[in-house]
Amino acid sequence: METGRRNFLKIGGLCTLGLGSLRLVDAIAKTEEPKFLLNVQALSAKRWAMAIDMKKCWEKGRPGCTDCTLACHSTHNVPDIGTQKEEIKWIWEEKYENVFPRQESGMEPEAIREKPFILLCNHCTNAPCTRVCPTKATFKRPDGITMMDFHRCIGCRYCMAACPYGARSFNFRDPRPFIKTELNTTFPTRERGVVEKCNFCEERLAAGKIPACVEACKCKALCFGDLEDPKSDVRKALASQFSIRRKPELGTEPGVYYVI
Amino acid sequence: MKMYDGKYILAGLIVFIVLATFPVWFTHGKAAPPPELKLDTPVIAKMANKQCVLPKEEMITGHMKLLNDWRTQVVRDGKRMYVASDGKTYEMSLQNECMKCHSNKTLFCDKCHNYAGLQKDADPYCWNCHIAPKENK
Ligand code: HEC
Ligand code: HEC
Ligand code: HEC
Numbered sequence: 465m466e467t468g469r470r471n472f473l474k475i476g477g478l479c480t481l482g483l484g485s486l487r488l489v490d491a492i493a494k495t496e497e498p499k500f501l502l503n504v505q506a507l508s509a510k511r512w513a514m515a516i517d518m519k520k521c522w523e524k525g526r527p528g529c530t531d532c533t534l535a536c537h538s539t540h541n542v543p544d545i546g547t548q549k550e551e552i553k554w555i556w557e558e559k560y561e562n563v564f565p566r567q568e569s570g571m572e573p574e575a576i577r578e579k580p581f582i583l584l585c586n587h588c589t590n591a592p593c594t595r596v597c598p599t600k601a602t603f604k605r606p607d608g609i610t611m612m613d614f615h616r617c618i619g620c621r622y623c624m625a626a627c628p629y630g631a632r633s634f635n636f637r638d639p640r641p642f643i644k645t646e647l648n649t650t651f652p653t654r655e656r657g658v659v660e661k662c663n664f665c666e667e668r669l670a671a672g673k674i675p676a677c678v679e680a681c682k683c684k685a686l687c688f689g690d691l692e693d694p695k696s697d698v699r700k701a702l703a704s705q706f707s708i709r710r711k712p713e714l715g716t717e718p719g720v721y722y723v724i
Numbered sequence: 725m726k727m728y729d730g731k732y733i734l735a736g737l738i739v740f741i742v743l744a745t746f747p748v749w750f751t752h753g754k755a756a757p758p759p760e761l762k763l764d765t766p767v768i769a770k771m772a773n774k775q776c777v778l779p780k781e782e783m784i785t786g787h788m789k790l791l792n793d794w795r796t797q798v799v800r801d802g803k804r805m806y807v808a809s810d811g812k813t814y815e816m817s818l819q820n821e822c823m824k825c826h827s828n829k830t831l832f833c834d835k836c837h838n839y840a841g842l843q844k845d846a847d848p849y850c851w852n853c854h855i856a857p858k859e860n861k
Contacts (some may be wrong), residue, residue: 498799498808498809499805499806499807500793500805500807500816501805501806502802502803503805504805611799613799613800613801614853615795638852649855650819652819653852653855654853655852666802
């Protein structure tokens with residue numbers, strides 16, 4: 465068969481056009497793609513934050529009350545390993561000198577120096593843990609929560625070294641046998657070899673509920689809300705009282721405030 | 725032609741061929757039957773239209789990808805609701821959604837995974853953290 469250059473080009477052009485239109489047909493024929501949406505009842509904020517009124521906790525709470533801790537641990541299946549080295553900490557207690565080092569005057573009232581402070585992940589604006597994580601397993605959400613993606617965690621523990629607040633714990637062993645609270649079957653446990661910490665109850669926020677510790681505190685010592693919303697509980701609590709944050713000199717901008 | 729040590733070479737060859745083809749003739753005609761997957765869970769029994777999140781064929785070949793997408797959406801993007809192409813909504817959760825219907829994990833997921841020869845620690849590693857449904861076996 466003989467064909468000229470012009471004919472060859474014409475046919476070639478037609479073929480290209482035909483192939484190109486296949487994509488068009490595809491696009492038109494496509495059924496609706498599945499969609500991923502936020503839960504309708506989800507609580508949202510520009511910057512989640514917490515104010516902890518220690519005075520309220522000490523004055524109104526029962527001595528030795530651990531309602532907030534229990535609520536957190538049973539919600540998230542946090543194990544109680546029993547040794548300090550392997551302790552898994554989401555919300556825990558510490559003395560003043562360890563909570564506010566270099567902010568002490570040395571002349572604080574006895575009560576402040578001896579009473580327990582409630583600690584949890586500060587969900588820092590400039591979170592050092594997220595900067596050192598080599599797999600981006602820990603990252604900042606747009607709403608200020610410092611999130612852990614356990615699926616990506618390789619257990620290198622750089623984040624633990626980077627966190628100035630000791631808010632991260634490593635699973636040296638399988639945590640399941642050490643879960644002393646009733647198992648919450650709707651939330652996963654963790655496994656040996658991953659790091660974990662408080663998640664500001666992001667799974668409860670998605671279901672329209674405030675964090676478990678805030679809900680559990682009968683004397684309302686914990687306030688939670690949007691720091692950018694002047695009408696929120698945290699902002700009201702912070703506007704009426706003097707508050708401090710942990711280790712402000714580091715510039716991490718914690719999202720947890722203390723009223724003493 | 726002279727073959728040195730022919731006896732030994734031939735015997736060795738025969739042994740080699742028998743061993744190398746062992747898997748072929750040993751299982752000859754006895755292909756393992758595909759497992760019978762049980763869908764008789766209480767939740768599925770109550771469904772009028774017995775249907776998975778995606779059409780059955782897509783689920784068989786693509787459930788791992790779906791789970792991977794769900795995981796990314798939930799953990800990294802904070803989205804938890806999935807609207808399927810037929811408009812039905814699902815909570816994107818392995819232990820709270822898939823396993824609500826497929827509450828017979830050992831007779832369903834595990835059975836097929838064993839048959840397909842998935843690495844022993846492939847699928848079960850999800851269950852190191854995610855809590856498998858209680859089954860009375
Ligand atoms: C190291 C522990 C761990 C392992 C291993 C793990 N997950 Fe998860 N997974 C979690 C945690 C914790 C969440 C967060 C749950 C939440 O926020 O509600 C989660 C969330 C998810 C979600 C979305 C929410 C939900 O409730 O299911 C999916 C889907 C998921 N994982 C799938 C998988 C799959 C598939 C595997 C195995 C290939 C796996 N995960 C292995 C800990 C783990
Ligand atoms: C609303 C209940 C429901 C939910 C939720 C559900 N399934 Fe299904 N699934 C079914 C039913 C019913 C079938 C049988 C479908 C059929 O026969 O057409 C099925 C079939 C399947 C199959 C194919 C089995 C076969 O016959 O070979 C797989 C694989 C599967 N589901 C996995 C999953 C996974 C993974 C999830 C979570 C992402 C899930 N399913 C969520 C009800 C459900
Ligand atoms: C019809 C058979 C079949 C059924 C039923 C089935 N699976 Fe699978 N699944 C497979 C196969 C085959 C693979 C491996 C695919 C591959 O490796 O490419 C797989 C892979 C997976 C993976 C990825 C594992 C990995 O290492 O990446 C997950 C997670 C998974 N399945 C979860 C489930 C869950 C949960 C169920 C029950 C609700 C289920 N599967 C039911 C056949 C099945």
